[in-house]
Amino acid sequence: MRDDPAEAAYRRALALITALVTLTGVLWAVLTPAFRAPDEPQHVNSVLRLAYGGGWPAAGEALVGPAVDAARDQAALATDVPGRHLDREGIPAFVTVPPTRDAERGTVTREDALADVVPPGTSTRGLDPEVVDQMTQHPPLYYALAAGVLHVTGTAEARWDVQLLALRLFDVGLLLPLPLLTAAAVRRLSGSRAAALVAASFTLFVPQAGHILGSVTNDALVTLSGAATGYLCVRVLTGDLRLRTAAGLGVVVGVGLLTKVMAAFALPVVAAAYLLASGPRARRVAGTLVAGGTAFAVGGWWWLRNLLVLGTVQPVGIPDRFVESEPEGLWYFLRTVVTSLTRSFFGNFGWLEVRLPDAVFWTAAVVVAVLCGLAVVRGPARRATAVLLLQPAALWCGVLVNAWPDYSAHGWISAVQGRYLFAGLLALGTGTALGMHALLGGRLHRAVPWVTGAAALAAASGLAYGFWGFYQGPSESVSDAAARWAGWSPLTGVQLVLVVSVVLVVGVAAVVGAARFARATPTSRTAPSASTAEQTTAAAATPPATAASSGGSE
Structure with a gap:
């Protein structure tokens, strides 16, 4: 690192962004x-x-x-x-x-x-x-x-x-590896430090992730399992066909399966990763079998047992909560479900009753969709990116399919929550970052401070909106709301001020660290790579025309 100032600056910036993501979860928790x-x-x-x-x-x-x-x-x-x-x-x-x-x-x-x-x-x-x-x-x-x-x-x-x-x-502790895994996946695919930092900050643009993953929920472990699965699939797609990698992939998928059925949507991603990986067919088949067998042994058996003993994959454990009504047609169903799913992915706080404005979550959804599409069409490692994005796409479709029977039979729409897509956060962060890489190329490092600043601002805005929605009554001041927060919290007012202050300081430090990274990074797209090994694996998963544009100088 002494010989590579850009690498040192990258690691400092990544550490600070990771700290900011984690501390944002802590602040949501309190x-x-x-x-x-x-x-x-x-x-x-x-x-x-x-x-x-x-x-x-x-x-x-x-x-x-x-x-x-x-x-x-x-x-x-x-x-x-x-x-x-x-x-x-x-x-x-x-x-x-x-x-x-x-x-x-x-x-x-x-x-x-x-x-x-x-x-x-x-x-x-x-x-x-x-x-x-x-x-x-x-x-x-x-x-x-x-x-x-x-x-x-x-x-x-x-x-x-x-x-x-x-x-x-x-x-919140389960949230901590997410930015690190996302950055590692992007850097392995593109060789770009700048894209990796953009990917690490992605979760900050999703305030609902901080809110949900800062609460008590089994979605936290599913999110970690999904992120680890995505990262290991990237390794497979870039030529890592070792059986220990396959076994590790099976373990993390199995952990997800022993937590929640949503983890099953990672299985097509694993299969596609081995199908499209470069390497001998026998090793790819062996890897698929080892990963699948391990996943079943760790957690898949639970769902087979349900099917054999109970006659269903997942039994219903809660009484009906909705009034019977007449279905209003397919278009109403699709419009309602897509809107609810998108809003509750980006920001439906509390029990989904404190809603972000429509313009905010629709703008965010369009930006993410466009950048992910650009990554698949023009980005480095296009095939690998498409494989990763299968996970959130499958989860999205799974929510729609699961909601339809209740709607068609009873007229109610249930089990439509954006947190069900959080197992695909690494994939969406990767797609967004590689889309920006395709858009800006060797100039991406200049945008990193702006992206980090925007991410910190998005996180702060989400927290401020939650603070208002939870505590500030009509005609009340911010100090009235703060006093109410302190009154309900297990922490004292002084402790709350300390937590908020630490998050603010780390947020500023993350932006400064990103700016120092930008200054330390060479502007030439042909500068020496940050890691020859990374470039080799990135090129293995990238068509020749795009591999050259993933220079490690960023």
């Missing part, structure tokens, strides 16, 4: 009011069940325990936050409820952590959905790991808000 993220009470309840030895009941046979039920009341969850897109009649406002004092917040113990046991085979379909914990329709891996975190940190028996924060920070 900003979001308790249980104000999709299904968070049920996620916490399932963690507590395993932490206290309650096992993993069949889908639909688990109830919410007394501790979580009381915590929801103490968190005033049955109220509407001020930024809600539509106030509900008869529902009190969150801002009218005085924060529950720390001394009055309950401590979770063995006596109240577990719900009453439901006799096996008992149907809970007629119960209020709020009393049912539907998470046992998923495999238990995430919840077992989170339960271990409670024991390791000494928070298994703690005040519920402290416990909630510990679990949220565990999920």
